[in-house]
Amino acid sequence: MKKIYLIQHNVQNEIVNNRIKALGAWTKYFSDNWLVESDLSAKEIYNKISEGFEQQSIFIVEVDLNNYWGRMNTKVWDFIRNHKGRKK
Secondary structure (H helix, E strand, O other): OOEEEEEEEOOOOHHHHHHHHOOOOEEEEOOOEEEEEEOOOHHHHHHHHHOOOOOOOEEEEEOOOOOOOOOOOHHHHHHHHHHOOOOO
């Protein structure tokens, strides 16, 4: 089953961004924050995107779309609405 992950990183390299985009559906907000849909684990995602950048800060955490609140760019709310409760 696909899950939603928050990925944060400080890698200033388009290679990492392209690796994140290749994981599945995604939206990017702020300069280095992503929500990504994937059936991989957080560790598997890290391994896929960090090769060659192991000394850079990369944080990945599964997001619970059943418990969230706040004020954010509308593209984040659209992504959540489109992916909440989806089973694949």
